[in-house]
Amino acid sequence: MKIIEVSLKDRSYPIWVKPGLLDQIPQLLASYRKRRWVVITQRSVKDMCDGTLIKTLASAGVRASTIVIPEGENAKSLSQVESMYQQLTELDCDRSTLLVAFGGGVVGDITGFLAATYLRGVDYVQVPTTLLAMIDSAIGGKTGVNLPQGKNLVGAFYQPEGVVIDPNLVESLPHREMVSAMAEMLKYGAIRDRNFFDRVSENLDSIVLREDDTMLTEAIARCCEIKAEVVSRDEQEKDLRRILNFGHTIGHALETTMGFGVLKHGEAVAYGMILAGSISRDLGHLSDEDFYHLESAVRKLPLPELGEIDSSSLLETVKRDKKAKGGKLHFVLLQGLGHAIISDQVVDRHIIRALASL
Numbered sequence: 001m002k003i004i005e006v007s008l009k010d011r012s013y014p015i016w017v018k019p020g021l022l023d024q025i026p027q028l029l030a031s032y033r034k035r036r037w038v039v040i041t042q043r044s045v046k047d048m049c050d051g052t053l054i055k056t057l058a059s060a061g062v063r064a065s066t067i068v069i070p071e072g073e074n075a076k077s078l079s080q081v082e083s084m085y086q087q088l089t090e091l092d093c094d095r096s097t098l099l100v101a102f103g104g105g106v107v108g109d110i111t112g113f114l115a116a117t118y119l120r121g122v123d124y125v126q127v128p129t130t131l132l133a134m135i136d137s138a139i140g141g142k143t144g145v146n147l148p149q150g151k152n153l154v155g156a157f158y159q160p161e162g163v164v165i166d167p168n169l170v171e172s173l174p175h176r177e178m179v180s181a182m183a184e185m186l187k188y189g190a191i192r193d194r195n196f197f198d199r200v201s202e203n204l205d206s207i208v209l210r211e212d213d214t215m216l217t218e219a220i221a222r223c224c225e226i227k228a229e230v231v232s233r234d235e236q237e238k239d240l241r242r243i244l245n246f247g248h249t250i251g252h253a254l255e256t257t258m259g260f261g262v263l264k265h266g267e268a269v270a271y272g273m274i275l276a277g278s279i280s281r282d283l284g285h286l287s288d289e290d291f292y293h294l295e296s297a298v299r300k301l302p303l304p305e306l307g308e309i310d311s312s313s314l315l316e317t318v319k320r321d322k323k324a325k326g327g328k329l330h331f332v333l334l335q336g337l338g339h340a341i342i343s344d345q346v347v348d349r350h351i352i353r354a355l356a357s358l
């Protein structure tokens with residue numbers, strides 16, 4: 001089993017990675033066994049949750065209840081959180097309750113927020129069931145919900161007690177979800193580890209098609225290591241953690257301009273990485289060779305066609321984002337493949353040129 005520590009200022013917590021690990025949860029979390037557990041899950045994974053986690057907990061004699069939230073991003077709302085607070089009080093949950101997030105990013109984010117705020121804070125554990133959640137959202141303690149005005153506008157940094165990653169859980173994941181997560185996997189290599197970038201790029205198909213479970217497990221673990229290292233050095237995204245947003249600035253703008261749901265998050269990030277790479281080259285940070293290497297790896301992913309992009313509305317969205325972040329646009333660029341930097345030198349014409357060359 002691979003154990004990766006997320007070392008924070010005042011404490012650290014483990015990320016456990018191993019196929020079949022779900023069966024070992026009562027042993028992994030033995031010190032929490034006497035407490036009441038509340039598992040938060042979503043309809044689409046409820047059967048998987050019942051057949052694995054809940055069954056294992058029952059046979060280990062752990063007192064566990066389940067709260068099921070609706071599907072989709074809309075479930076990440078304050079009204080949903082309010083209903084969950086009520087369900088926790090109805091279950092007589094006190095401060096010793098352990099919340100367990102069993103699901104993808106939506107379940108993880110809302111459970112983390114619930115844990116941060118119910119009775120001023122209870123412990124929680126992340127059990128991600130999607131590849132994207134395994135390598136990104138379940139790690140690092142970003143929790144939150146959406147407002148009608150935008151995504152993740154209410155939240156807290158609140159770290160879990162641990163993250164249990166069982167790569168077998170991605171078996172039933174739709175192909176497009178796997179592809180979308182692969183963009184984030186390539187991202188880790190692009191920003192921090194060129195060798196890993198090459199390994200993922202060379203084995204892209206076998207990872208997506210789950211032909212090589214060892215490779216999948218190793219790749220998940222490497223992403224977790226990179227994220228753990230970055231979060232350990234900058235938990236609250238004051239500087240270094242921003243590099244995790246490589247491809248996200250234009251990626252988010254593409255998602256908004258094209259209308260939410262047209263592109264999956266990872267697909268938008270994939271295009272965002274090509275565009276950020278192109279801007280890095282324009283500014284003299286990335287060689288032609290490295291740029292083509294980045295672009296050809298990302299384009300191995302079966303991405304939907306972008307069609308005509310209205311560059312002025314895309315720029316508007318980037319600017320709105322900038323305003324929401326205190327007027328500063330922290331653009332993540334590459335100073336060579338495998339090394340990210342933050343730049344405030346990116347202006348409209350760089351973005352327009354990059355879009356034109358797509």
Ligand code: GLY
Pocket residue numbers: 136137139140142237241244245
């Ligand atoms: N998903 C980026 C971060 O956790 O900082």
